[in-house]
Amino acid sequence: MKSISKILVFGLLLMGSWVSAQNFVGEATYKTKRKLNIQLDSTKVNGEMRTQLMEMLKKQFEKTYKLTFNQEASIYKEEESLGLPNPTGAQVMMVRADGGDGELYKNTKEGRYVNQSELMGKIFLIKDALEPHDWKLEKETKNIGDYTCFKATKTIEREKREDTMKVNEDPDFEIKNPETETITVTAWYTPQIPVNSGPALYFGLPGLILEVNDGEETTICSKIVLNSKKADQIVEPTSGKEVTQKEFETIAEEKLKEFQERNSYNRKKDGNNIEIRIGG
Secondary structure, eight states: OHHHHHHHHHHHHHHHHHHHHHTOOEEEEEEEEEOOOOOOOTTTSOHHHHHHHHHHHHHHHOOEEEEEEOSSEEEEEEOOOOOOOOTTOOEEEEEOOSSTTEEEEEETTTTEEEEEEEETTEEEEEEEEOOOOOOEEEEEEEEETTEEEEEEEEEEEEEOOOOEEEESOOTTOOOOSOOEEEEEEEEEEETTSOOSOOSTTOOOSSSEEEEEEOSSEEEEEEEEEESOTTGGGOOOOOOSEEEOHHHHHHHHHHHHHHHHHHHHHHHHHOTTOEEEEEEO
């Protein structure tokens, strides 16, 4: 009878843990930083203007996001902030397709996502399947805040991304046939929070992802609130023109060309105009 009692107690404990995990809800705050490597012609951009431009670009990529999550779904969106001053008059064109500039809903159970994103004043609703990450689980660990995190890596092929700054150059300048590169993406996840999610479109590890580095941008968790009362905010967005990821990228490319053509005309009128183009 004693052994049976022990089995029953152990079974009840397991059931309680399972129920607790099923109701696991929380909110994680992430901050992003991006490595910028921009070369400027010192004959066309003086020291003061260069400082202002670099500070403006730095702020463009140092953002704060909130991930509200449960066991099956999450909402990832940027926290509201004041508009950044632009004393240089430089024009910036950024297009991100990873949930960095809108409201991203992920449903890892159903393997899909919805990204409500604005592009040049128009709202799009990007609906597509989540692409699995081929993570390799490593033995290395480190602490992020109060959480023990384990390392995971994966390699991907992607186009070389160059943050380019042009000052009075050929208005018809265009990068053709971009080269590809192999990079290693490093993630740190904690099994202490048994949620299959993370920032942006990252997911697929046995614990919440608290840090990601893709060689260009680092996203790291700075605060976690468990059993958040904001679980009702995990609602799939529904407004906007519905498109697939591929369709959105095609539209974004067309908008970028329009942006270039419009500013090409402006540069011809004003020889002192500066254009900054950032590929996200």
